[in-house]
Amino acid sequence: MAAPTALSFQDVWVEYGDKIVLEKVTLDVAEGSFVSIVGPSGAGKSTFLRLTLGQEAPSRGRVLLDGERLRAEPGPDRGVVFQRYSVFPHMSALDNVVFGLECARAPILGRLFGAARRAARDEAAAMLAQVGLTDALDVYPRELSGGMQQRLAIAQALIKRPRILLLDEPFGALDPGVRLDMHALITELWRDHGLTILMVTHDIKEAFKLGTRVLAFDKRRRDPQAPHRYGSTAVYDFPLDDKAPGAVPAELAPLAVVEE
Amino acid sequence: MRRLLNASPQAGGRLFLGLAPILAMVFIYLLASSARHAENPTDRLLPPVGQIAAAVQTMAFEADPRTGEIPLVADTVASLKRLAVAIVIATATTLLLGLMLGLLPYVRAGLGPFVATVSVIPPIAMLPILFIVFGLGETAKIVLIVVGITPIMVRDLALHVGALPQEQLVKAQTLGASTWLVTLRVALPQALPRLIDTLRLSLCPAWVYLISAEAIASDVGLGYRIFLVRRYLAMDVIIPYVVWISLLAVAMDLALVALSRAAFPWAHAPKAA
Structure with a gap:
């Protein structure tokens, strides 16, 4: 894919005091891609989304939207759908x-x-x-x-x-049948409007079904004495250009079990 | 036999059950009154119905020969005027401060502790100050009511606005709303039904402050009248006045509920099945 970069994270860290939530996040999101973000609870998925939304500022590094530094404040260039209370x-x-x-x-x-x-x-x-x-x-x-x-x-x-549409577990609270309808709807809208979408989800099948790319967030290193001293980052990054349905890679299977 | 938890009365039964305690109270009064009068025909403590009716006739349907006004009407008009002015001032202040405290961190940091401190001062303790500063006229009475109810209303509304889901505020910003538009279109409409609720709860203290102020320094008003006739143990006047005050309070409460239902259908709409 040679699409231009819409959103760019350059060595981004998010820290609260001595607690490190995200560390060394460096990745580019191409225009028109549908990026699914998975990972266990507390792996910084939501922080990553809030960062993109501007609800939170990086403590180190830069987030660029179309080459310009993102203002640390929500704005009309980034749309959002939360799991609840969005309307x-x-x-x-x-x-x-x-x-x-x-x-x-x-x-x-x-x-x-x-x-x-x-x-x-x-x-x-x-x-x-x-x-x-x-x-x-x-x-x-x-x-x-x-x-x-x-x-x-x-x-x-x-x-x-919006330049970027952010979805924060948008279908998490829905019945399975309704969820399928919503999958069809969001895929259709994504194609018709040429959207760039970042979607955080707990449902790993949904992540692979909808995304053109799946990011898995987790801690790369763990310190058993001080677990808060290492942050999460995108440990797996799967491009799914062919969009093969249902192809959950073996490395992610344990993650899927944790989340179900 | 069904559990008591699961048994609920039908419409007719509910009406009867609701009226029963009131009727019981009236019945007990009548019994006690006639018992006392059998022993002492000049008893003043629990006047019989006929005596109360005569007092109502004098107070509510005949003009006072000295002032040329019907006492109950003059008292009601004076009291309601004071109450209305105070409520308008308190409600407007609450709306303004509640929205700003609930939405803006800088205002919360600056005014929050002040409002919290003011709201714990017993307003009646400030009454002498108000009388000294504002004199014995209408202003001191109105200020007492305003000072009495506003801080708590402000805190309640600020809490409610502050508890609006963060998602909504972020969503509004992603739709391009400024601080002003979030306030005007998102927070204000959702604050109004709560403002009515908090006003309903504040009406009771508002009456307390009104009657206190009237009892201490006034020449007309419902509170003035009952404290005036207390000197003559005129229970036949006090009792109908108290009943009248409760009716006014109930009517105001019902009017506020009706207003909320008519103006904010979304707050009372049925949920999706």
Whole structure:
């Protein structure tokens, strides 16, 4: 793949006091790739995601988005879907999506009026149609099922056309059948929109099924007396250009057992 | 036999069970009143219904020949005015401070300890200060209510806003929202139903401060009246006034619930099956 680099981590460390969470993370994420991130609990997957999101700043090293240093603050160039609480309970499904447009187009009032409002609503409705929520424009999130809430959260993120879409265990709380539907949906959206996706997941099969590349985070070294002194890094990095289904490599099998 | 845990009354039964304690209280009063009056016809402590009705007639339906006003109406208007002004000031302050304390770490660092300290001062202990500073007029009474209820309302709202899922705040930022827009479109709408709830809980202390202030220095008001007639042991006036105050409080509470349901359907919407 000769796609340009969208996101670049250069010798990134994250430390809290003397506790090292991530160490020596150096990797490039190509534009248009779907990177799955797996690893045991406490292996820094979430920290890695928060780093990309800007919720956290590296204590050493640099994170670059399109060659520029990332601001340590969430911004509209990086969309996110969390496992829960990604949608606003007080807005209807349509308003949840329109909100992203209003933030850009009405920075003072936070609301659009007249023709601008109609245009934004049409745009949002079209996005909701793409995730299969045409019939639920006016309902509040708590009236939606878990899968539909995640569809809404995806539509909400995509309306901003983010450079990177971050998924934090997005399907972890869903029923198996719903999860399969969501896999199909996210694959389709990834292809149609040419998205660059980073997805943290506990489900190793899901990681290999969806990703074009799988990163496994874990500690490279362990000190039994002071386990916090060594941080995690990407210990395995599998490119899956052929996207062979169900091919969980033998090295990762123990990891899969731990997580199930 | 079903467990008591699993047995619940139907609509009619619920109404009856709800009314029963109130009816029982009235019944016990009537029994005690007639027993005392059988022994001493001039007893003032538990006046019979007829005497209370006569007092209600004088207080609520006849103009006082001295002022030309109906006492109950004049008292109610004066008290509710004080309460309303105080509630508006307290609610507006709570909304402003609660949002800022809940959302902005710098404000929390600066004002949090101050609000926490102010909220432990017993407001009644400050009443002499308020009377000295603001005089015996309306201002001191209103300030007492405001000082009494605002700190706790602010702390409650700030906690609620601070407990909004971090995910929501991050999500809003990834949608391009500034601090201002997160406040206006994400935190404020979700704070409003809680603001109504915290106001409902603060109405009771608000009445306490209102009546205290009126009892000490006033010439009209519900609290003024009951403490005035207390000197003559006029239970026939005090009892209907207390009942009237409770009815007003219940009506305010119900109105706030109705307002919350009408204005924030999302906070009361049914969950997905």
